[in-house]
Amino acid sequence: MRRGRASETGVGRGRPGYAREDVLLAAVDAFNAAGYEATSMGALAVRLGVTKSALYHHVSSKEELLREALDRALSALGGVIDDVRSLEGSDMERLRLLVRGTTLALCAEAPYVTLLLRLRGNSEVERSAMDRRREYTRIVAGLVAGAQADGDLRADVDPATVGRLLFGMVNSLVEWYRPDGELSAEELAALTGKMAFGGLVPRS
Amino acid sequence: MRRGRASETGVGRGRPGYAREDVLLAAVDAFNAAGYEATSMGALAVRLGVTKSALYHHVSSKEELLREALDRALSALGGVIDDVRSLEGSDMERLRLLVRGTTLALCAEAPYVTLLLRLRGNSEVERSAMDRRREYTRIVAGLVAGAQADGDLRADVDPATVGRLLFGMVNSLVEWYRPDGELSAEELAALTGKMAFGGLVPRS
Structure with missing residues (x-):
């Protein structure tokens, strides 16, 4: 501020x-x-x-800046996880909230999340942040598996891979999102939601 | 030399x-x-x-290695574009082939495409490769727009953004794909196709 x-x-x-x-x-x-x-x-x-x-x-030190920047990205994403965990609803509803919330968090904190996503694990600070990123991946896979068990997603696909691809799509936003771009964060969240859950292809 | x-x-x-x-x-x-x-x-x-x-x-020189590596990635992706251009069919069918072909090319040339995707434009070689990457993005956007005009994709979403997100998903494969992993390149191509075109959510 x-x-x-x-x-x-x-x-x-x-x-x-x-x-x-x-x-x-x-x-x-x-x-x-x-x-x-x-x-x-x-x-x-x-x-x-x-x-x-x-x-x-x-x-x-430079490392202090790295740690602080990664904390900022992880806090934003951690807030989304907290919201998802406290949501009363099916795993599919939780997964929808996770896609939506992550899209909004990425748009709000794009430079910080970009840094997080580009980590190579060259130091303890980086490896610790990568551990927390992997925890996110596990949560996503758990929600996909739950939605499959409920019949809300096809059950013949590997949940961890589906989760990685879903969030590969969402995360790719940081490569080109600009706050002053044509689409707002809300519009992008609506779009990633549609794309993640089959809303892009008209149902006949 | x-x-x-x-x-x-x-x-x-x-x-x-x-x-x-x-x-x-x-x-x-x-x-x-x-x-x-x-x-x-x-x-x-x-x-x-x-x-x-x-x-x-x-x-x-090191730059010679960079140029050669990027040429390899761009040739693989260029081959997919050629296949898509010579396909007789709708833009939706071309888009499906592009998602499938890109997934297979990424799996086949993962390290080279990873390098291409991480370019920052710090030299002429990098900028030239990035220009060709952008051409790819334009082709994708054109196919999405064509599929929308044909009623095969919802028309109320920005084609360029849809294209970027679709290929953000596909490209994210390079972050974790391993040739000896659980899913083969063919299985992954089937999965990215399903995810891109709404096949993940059961139709009621």
Whole structure:
């Protein structure tokens, strides 16, 4: 959230909340564009138009930025999981909510989720985030299996693979979604829902 | 091509075709794991268990490997486009063939297509490959629009977005597909076809 002008040094001295958000987003954009390993704190300072020491005044390390950015993506997705778990309804209804909620979360936090999806497991921070991503995958597979058992989805397909493909579709949004694009997040959530659950082909 | 000293160390002495394939695949695996920029020819030589000069005997530059790897991915996908163009049938039938053919091509050339999909446009070689990827996206959007005009797909959804999401699903295969995995390429092609065209939800 923007609270006002940054200080004369740029990195929001006296307004850490404002600066922190800017620093984090700039870092994530740099990580997504050039890769985490290839982005130095020096390059990040240049990108922000501040000195390296001004940057280190707010951030102890590049890894701290990575951890914070991944936490943000995982919190958004974790919120969706919480909503899905507290929904009274069938597994198919839960799966629909998961597709919808994930689409909205991806649109709201696109740069952060992009970073999460591109992890290669090169450090403990990355591996820990990947573990939580895999937990998501297991939840999806469980809901697909439940919907199959209820007769709401074909039972002759592997639930884990269906789950991966469904969320492969949803996750691919981060490659091209722009907040100022033609379709709103709500319109995209309606579309991913249709595509996931057969609503795209007219029923005869 | 740069001609280095004859290799004493076994980069395909007497089997240049065989060696080339090994070098290319090792390079692509390294690019996918650590990123193209972060992979040096020295690191690649270590990975292959050869000296750097032996590697340069076969390959003039890292960029040559990148170009060759991307050509391989683009040829596989271009072959699918050719098949689709020569198919006598409706746009919906062409779209089905495109989903099926792309799934099979991705499974057959997974490491190469992974590299293509992860491009960031950091060089002329990358940008040229990305142009051809975008052409693919335009062909998909055209087929979706045609299928909509024929009443085979709902007409109230944006064809370009539907195309991106469809192929976002198909492309996501490269993140987890393994040739020795539980599902064969053919089974996966049947599954992506079902998922793309509403076959997953039983019709009542």
